[in-house]
Amino acid sequence: MPILQLAYKSLLNRRLTAVLTLISIALSVTLLLGVEKLRNESRSSFANTISATDLIVGARSGSTQLLLYSVFRIGSATNNISWQSYEELSQHPKVKWSIPISLGDSHRGFRVMGTTTDYFQHYRYSRNKGLGFASGLAFNTLYEAVLGADVAQELGYVSGQQIVIAHGAGDISLVSHDDKPFRVVGILNKTGTPVDRTIHVSLQAIEAIHVDWQGGAKLPGFQINAEQAERMALQPKSITAFMLGLKSRLATFRVLREINEYKQEPLLAIMPGVALQELWDMMGVAEKALLAISAFVVVVGLTGMVTVILTSLNERRREMAILRSVGAKPMHIFGLILGEAITLTLLGSALGLLLLYGLLVFAQPIIESQFGLFIAISWPSTYEWKLLLAVIGSGIVISILPAYRAYRYSLADGMSIRI
Amino acid sequence: MQDRQNVIDIGRLQYRWREGLPLVLDIDELGIQRGERVFIKGASGSGKSTLLSLMAGVLSPEQGQLNILGQELTHMKGAQRDAFRADHIGFVFQMFNLLPYLSVIDNVTLPLHFSARKKSKVAQPEQEAERLLAHLDLSGSGILSRPVSELSVGQQQRVAAARALIGSPEILIADEPTSALDTDRREAFIKLLLSECDASDTTLVFVSHDDSLRSYFDRSIALGDINLASSQGE
Ligand SMILES: Nc1ncnc2c1ncn2[C@@H]1O[C@H](COP(=O)(O)OP(=O)(O)OP(=O)(O)O)[C@@H](O)[C@H]1O
Ligand SMILES: [Mg+2]
Numbered sequence: 001m002p003i004l005q006l007a008y009k010s011l012l013n014r015r016l017t018a019v020l021t022l023i024s025i026a027l028s029v030t031l032l033l034g035v036e037k038l039r040n041e042s043r044s045s046f047a048n049t050i051s052a053t054d055l056i057v058g059a060r061s062g063s064t065q066l067l068l069y070s071v072f073r074i075g076s077a078t079n080n081i082s083w084q085s086y087e088e089l090s091q092h093p094k095v096k097w098s099i100p101i102s103l104g105d106s107h108r109g110f111r112v113m114g115t116t117t118d119y120f121q122h123y124r125y126s127r128n129k130g131l132g133f134a135s136g137l138a139f140n141t142l143y144e145a146v147l148g149a150d151v152a153q154e155l156g157y158v159s160g161q162q163i164v165i166a167h168g169a170g171d172i173s174l175v176s177h178d179d180k181p182f183r184v185v186g187i188l189n190k191t192g193t194p195v196d197r198t199i200h201v202s203l204q205a206i207e208a209i210h211v212d213w214q215g216g217a218k219l220p221g222f223q224i225n226a227e228q229a230e231r232m233a234l235q236p237k238s239i240t241a242f243m244l245g246l247k248s249r250l251a252t253f254r255v256l257r258e259i260n261e262y263k264q265e266p267l268l269a270i271m272p273g274v275a276l277q278e279l280w281d282m283m284g285v286a287e288k289a290l291l292a293i294s295a296f297v298v299v300v301g302l303t304g305m306v307t308v309i310l311t312s313l314n315e316r317r318r319e320m321a322i323l324r325s326v327g328a329k330p331m332h333i334f335g336l337i338l339g340e341a342i343t344l345t346l347l348g349s350a351l352g353l354l355l356l357y358g359l360l361v362f363a364q365p366i367i368e369s370q371f372g373l374f375i376a377i378s379w380p381s382t383y384e385w386k387l388l389l390a391v392i393g394s395g396i397v398i399s400i401l402p403a404y405r406a407y408r409y410s411l412a413d414g415m416s417i418r419i
Numbered sequence: 420m421q422d423r424q425n426v427i428d429i430g431r432l433q434y435r436w437r438e439g440l441p442l443v444l445d446i447d448e449l450g451i452q453r454g455e456r457v458f459i460k461g462a463s464g465s466g467k468s469t470l471l472s473l474m475a476g477v478l479s480p481e482q483g484q485l486n487i488l489g490q491e492l493t494h495m496k497g498a499q500r501d502a503f504r505a506d507h508i509g510f511v512f513q514m515f516n517l518l519p520y521l522s523v524i525d526n527v528t529l530p531l532h533f534s535a536r537k538k539s540k541v542a543q544p545e546q547e548a549e550r551l552l553a554h555l556d557l558s559g560s561g562i563l564s565r566p567v568s569e570l571s572v573g574q575q576q577r578v579a580a581a582r583a584l585i586g587s588p589e590i591l592i593a594d595e596p597t598s599a600l601d602t603d604r605r606e607a608f609i610k611l612l613l614s615e616c617d618a619s620d621t622t623l624v625f626v627s628h629d630d631s632l633r634s635y636f637d638r639s640i641a642l643g644d645i646n647l648a649s650s651q652g653e
Binding site: 325327 | 477501502506510517518519520521532533
């Protein structure tokens, strides 16, 4: 096809603008697909913040509030629940495992969570991944703490570090449990979930640091030191919430109803998957805005291409007239311009895709270690192919404009060269 | 009137660019014979280029007969006229004849890509292009390998003439091909063009507003005399 060869040589002759156009299309395609990938991955990673847990139970309040403080360590519980209720419900015949948690203290801005070693065994995130230890192991004796990955990294702590827990959740706390310091015994692997920002101690430890406290303040003139506390019976009287794993998922709704109708105490049970979805939907606006912005960038890229082609048309009228004089049909001219646009869009999209994967290969480990977001480098999904097709399709459609204009020129100019 | 010897036969031809615009051309009768070398002169804006566009089948008349090589262009569709032009006509513009992104040889052989008929007459395109260029006093690899944008205007016009002549079209139409050349170059160019047309028995229609060139041609026609719509020429 000599007309293709002509188109190619003509484009080569204008390679600077062609390359710039290619780059702008490629970048916009990279941005669009990149944002889309990030959006999907963060959605699924958000949904994977906690998995395998069938129910989360706390004092009766809002389900979002319960999810926020129990999973995301945001905000705090209005009420605690009694140890008795926990004992009873964790013995429920349908329950396979349970993890009690107790919140309320912090260390330099990171929440401290009292729990049992079951937590390290049963807690799951991201499609059944368990918590692993980057170093050390779980707490064993009373004043031992296990750090989330971010805590250790941001504060520069290693095993053996002594830490003092502050009362309350604030960054700067006036009162601290400095009489009962903890020793770091383990550091967890990075999970990309709020676990990374949590300091884990035993429930008994939470009891111990509060034995000489009452109602959020230290009892005056009454002090029990660390060793004395260790020898006391440190059975917790209340906890903040607990997580349940059931023997069968099918029982979830039944157990949920039973807990919500629990007579001894007003309780609230939520299914974390559902609550996470609700929470994500609430934040969905920002996510959609991001996608809209990247779609606009694509529009800008394609409009840029059409603008470049349109402005080049005037100087190319001579080319058109010469081709017409040797026998080219107006349809040839139309095809020449459209073919050029299609070539640019296709090449630009391919380049964009290439760039995206190049960037992914490069950025994947960084994103994973910095944000705990694992972006799988996989063949584009059907949805991504559709997006790409939409880009190419709109590129072709809007290129009909300059092509048609060139077609009109070549009809209207007759056999004369206009400049 | 319908002399079969005529390669171009025009009768009662009227043309206007768009509805509402005045007639640009209104020609009662114009016949050009095979092998004839015709000089058409006329003031700027008098419709010379328009007439050539009609002859080449790029434009289509509003009314009248336009018979080229025995075929009635007014009965043809646009695409047929394009194919007809590709097969039977060579065209030279006033200037800017060449595609800057093609080599000299590729510029000359360009028409062969659009006409199977011309292509069939040329066994070896490159040699034929070189032969024509040599006849037009353009030879030596020095010139042939240069980008066309580096050629002088006179050289460019000769390359354009070679392109119009390749594949031996029956009619060569030239729209003021010498107006960008100085007097010496102009004469040399016309002489070369004429001798090439002679050699291949090509009918030449040459348009210019420069009256001094008429002596080279068999016949000279003043467009103003045959065009009844000649009021707007300046
Ligand atoms: N594409 C066009 N659309 C509308 N009017 C046109 C077009 N081309 C030419 N005309 C008009 O047609 C008339 C004849 O133009 P044409 O180009 O044929 O003149 P010309 O004799 O070739 O002039 P010149 O010697 O300057 O080349 C002019 O009045 C011009 O304004
Ligand atoms: Mg003209």
